[in-house]
Each structure stands twice: as C-alpha cells, then as structure tokens.
Amino acid sequence: MPTSGGNEKENMKIAILGTGCPKCRQMAEVVRKAVEKSGMDAAISKVEDIREIMKFKVMATPALAIDDEVKISGRVPTVEEVTSLLVP
Amino acid sequence: MAWGLVYQRLSPFAKWATYSLFPLSPGTHLTSALEFFLYEAPKVLMLLTLVVFVVGVVRSFFTPERARGFLAGKKEFAGNGMAALLGTVTPFCSCSAVPLFIGFVTAGVPLGVTFSFLISAPMVNEVALVLLYGLFGWKIAAIYLGMGLAIAIGSGWAIGRMGMERYVEEWVFANAEAGSGVIPEEQKMTWEMRLRLGLDAVRDIVGKVWPYLLAGIAAGAAIHGYVPENFMASVMGADAWWSVPLAVLLGIPLYSNAAGIIPIVQALLGKGAALGTALAFMMSVIGLSLPEMVILRKVLKMRLIATFAGVVGMGILIVGWLFNLVM
Numbered sequence: 087m088p089t090s091g092g093n094e095k096e097n098m099k100i101a102i103l104g105t106g107c108p109k110c111r112q113m114a115e116v117v118r119k120a121v122e123k124s125g126m127d128a129a130i131s132k133v134e135d136i137r138e139i140m141k142f143k144v145m146a147t148p149a150l151a152i153d154d155e156v157k158i159s160g161r162v163p164t165v166e167e168v169t170s171l172l173v174p
Numbered sequence: 175m176a177w178g179l180v181y182q183r184l185s186p187f188a189k190w191a192t193y194s195l196f197p198l199s200p201g202t203h204l205t206s207a208l209e210f211f212l213y214e215a216p217k218v219l220m221l222l223t224l225v226v227f228v229v230g231v232v233r234s235f236f237t238p239e240r241a242r243g244f245l246a247g248k249k250e251f252a253g254n255g256m257a258a259l260l261g262t263v264t265p266f267c268s269c270s271a272v273p274l275f276i277g278f279v280t281a282g283v284p285l286g287v288t289f290s291f292l293i294s295a296p297m298v299n300e301v302a303l304v305l306l307y308g309l310f311g312w313k314i315a316a317i318y319l320g321m322g323l324a325i326a327i328g329s330g331w332a333i334g335r336m337g338m339e340r341y342v343e344e345w346v347f348a349n350a351e352a353g354s355g356v357i358p359e360e361q362k363m364t365w366e367m368r369l370r371l372g373l374d375a376v377r378d379i380v381g382k383v384w385p386y387l388l389a390g391i392a393a394g395a396a397i398h399g400y401v402p403e404n405f406m407a408s409v410m411g412a413d414a415w416w417s418v419p420l421a422v423l424l425g426i427p428l429y430s431n432a433a434g435i436i437p438i439v440q441a442l443l444g445k446g447a448a449l450g451t452a453l454a455f456m457m458s459v460i461g462l463s464l465p466e467m468v469i470l471r472k473v474l475k476m477r478l479i480a481t482f483a484g485v486v487g488m489g490i491l492i493v494g495w496l497f498n499l500v501m
Contacts, residue, residue: 109267146270160238
C-alpha cells in the first residue's frame with residue numbers, strides 16, 4: 087500500500103461495498119469497531135450504488151476496500167482481521 | 175465424536191422423555207405425536223448444525239472468481255451442468271447476484287451458463303436438503319436435489335439457445351475487468367479462518383432458521399399423530415392437473431428461505447397435496463423471487479427477466495407434473 091510520507095495515521099479511505107443486505111450491515115459494524123479500536127483517523131464510506139461498486143471490480147458483496155484496494159470480498163470478516171488490515 | 179454419541183442416543187431419549195416426563199400411556203395419538211416431536215426436533219437441529227458447518231467450511235474453498243475461472247468459455251450443456259453444481263457450493267447471497275452476473279458475463283461465461291448458476295445457487299441449498307431429509311426422508315431430499323439441478327441446467331440451456339444477449343443492459347459490458355480487483359482469497363485463508371466461517375454459517379443460518387424448523391416439525395408431529403396415512407393421497411392429489419401451475423404461480427410473489435417454507439409444505443402434504451405439487455411450490459418460492467428479479471433488473475432488460483421467470487416456471491411445472499404422474 088502506498089503510504090505518503092511515513093505518517094501512518096494519515097487519513098485512510100475505507101469503503102464498504104454492498105447494496106444494503108444484512109451482511110453488508112454486519113460488515114459496516116465490524117469495520118466501525120475495528121477503526122474505533124485502532125484509534126485511526128479513517129473516513130468510512132458506504133458504496134451502495136451498483137455501478138459505483140462495479141468500479142472496484144468485485145464479484146461478490148459485501149466487500150471492503152481500503153484506499154481503493156479491495157481487501158475482502160464476499161464475506162464478513164472479524165474485527166481482528168480488519169484491524170490487522172488497518173495497521174499493517 | 176460427541177456429536178455422534180448424542181445423535182445415536184436420541185431415539186431412546188425421546189421414548190424415555192415421552193413416557194417418564196409426561197403421564198401418558200403408549201399407543202395414543204398424543205403420545206406418538208409427542209415422541210415424534212421429541213425425537214425429530216433435536217435430530218434435525220443437530221443434523222442441520224453439522225451440515226451447515228461442513229458446508230460453510232467447504233464454501234471457503236470456493237469463490238465466485240474461481241467458479242468463473244472454471245466456466246469461462248465452456249460449451250453449452252457441459253457448462254450448464256458444471257454451473258448448476260458450482261452454484262450449490264459457491265457462497266452466494268441474492269444481493270451479490272448483480273456483481274456476480276457482470277463478472278461472469280464479461281469474462282466470457284455464456285449467458286445460459288450464467289443463468290444455470292443463478293438458478294441453482296438459491297434453489298439447491300444445504301438447508302433445504304437437510305430439512306427435506308430430516309422431515310421426509312432421503313428419497314425426497316434426493317428427488318429435490320435432482321429436480322433442482324435438472325431445472326437449473328435445463329432452464330439455463332434453454333435461455334442460452336434463445337440468444338438473448340441483446341437483452342442484457344449495455345453498461346454491463348463496460349465492466350470488462352469485473353472480478354480482477356480481488357486477490358484470490360482461497361490462497362491466503364488459514365484453516366482457522368475456514369473453521370470460523372463454518373461457525374459463522376451455523377450461527378447465522380441455524381440461529382435464523384430454528385423457529386421455522388420447530389414449527390415444521392410440530393406440524394409434522396400433528397400429522398404423524400392425528401391424520402390417518404391414506405388421507406395424504408386424496409383431495410388435492412395428483413389427479414388435479416391444475417394444482418401444479420397454481421402452486422408455481424402462488425410461489426412467485428411469496429418469498430421465503432427454505433426453512434420458512436417447510437412448515438407450509440408439511441401442511442400441504444398433510445392436507446393431501448401430491449408430492450410433486452408441494453415440491454413445485456417450494457421451488458417456486460425459493461427459486462423464483464420477486465426481490466431477486468428486481469435486483470437483476472439493473473443488468474437485464476424486462477424481456478430477459480420475463481423469459482427467465484417464464485422458463486424456470488415452466489421447468490418447475492414440468493418437473494412437478496412428471497413427478498405427480500410417476501408417483
């Protein structure tokens with residue numbers, strides 16, 4: 087992941103991709119907890135429009151993209167897993 | 175191991191519980207209904223838990239990307255068969271239908287083969303099969319599996335033959351690299367993660383399904399205890415040819431998961447509906463759902479959606495009729 091200037095707390099862009107199914111909401115909740123835990127300054131956004139979702143080139147939702155890079159697709163991760171993705 | 179031991183002890187337990195915990199004498203309807211319930215309820219629940227767990231772990235080895243890799247450029251028929259089988263084991267929820275459809279079609283999976291996948295994925299699933307096995311026996315579960323795959327293969331093949339590619343929305347083909355943004359997950363998953371996915375599936379599915387399941391078994395117990403056996407084969411039976419189309423039509427606007435529909439199937443059978451009619455109803459409810467069609471409208475033009483519903487509906491109809499005829 088390209089990090090700019092070594093500042094790890096740089097504003098991360100986290101996108102949750104999903105059209106609003108129960109699993110997408112679960113994923114949003116998990117990600118919210120993980121961000122809270124890590125104390126990071128991250129902007130979480132929900133991408134619900136299917137055409138916007140397709141720009142991430144995924145084939146299954148819910149999906150999680152960090153700084154426009156898809157990390158998880160088609161399943162709900164654990165808080166620990168997301169935390170480890172946030173703090174590499 | 176512990177699972178197997180408990181499972182084997184269920185029948186004596188049900189007998190013991192029926193006769194020692196309740197002041198009932200053997201041989202009455204109430205007694206036999208109660209014993210049926212006390213035996214079947216834990217049995218089916220345990221079976222469901224085990225199967226959902228195993229399937230959850232197995233599914234961690236399959237991803238839509240992998241399924242697409244198998245299916246891209248496959249010929250008709252063999253491709254339809256493979257798609258129907260992959261549809262049963264690849265993790266899929268109907269909210270993922272659109273990205274999956276785009277990923278398949280843009281990678282060169284033929285339209286008909288894609289439909290075989292989309293038809294079998296919701297219809298042929300482990301919950302439906304376990305419940306049918308637990309409540310009606312392995313023959314009916316096997317029949318459902320066979321019917322479901324046949325409909326997915328046949329309908330997908332028919333849609334492919336019709337050459338309806340022009341009824342796919344144009345914007346779909348602008349996503350030429352759909353699915354390429356994802357690192358194949360099966361390569362970086364640990365066993366711990368796979369087992370966790372199995373447990374997640376159990377919590378998710380069994381947690382949601384158990385009330386329906388108990389309702390279904392209670393309905394079964396009532397029939398078991400009270401309704402004479404030859405009652406099944408009468409009124410709404412195989413002779414009424416219109417019962418199958420009626421069941422299919424009724425099933426389309428109704429939307430439910432496999433577990434929700436089982437109590438209704440129980441009741442239908444209890445009221446004497448023929449097996450083909452009851453299974454056709456179940457397939458129509460699970461396999462043909464309005465919400466899924468609304469979701470698919472984003473990538474398919476009305477004409478193709480109508481064809482899809484029509485072809486699958488016909489498939490269910492034919493199978494239901496054939497089944498009533500043979501039985």
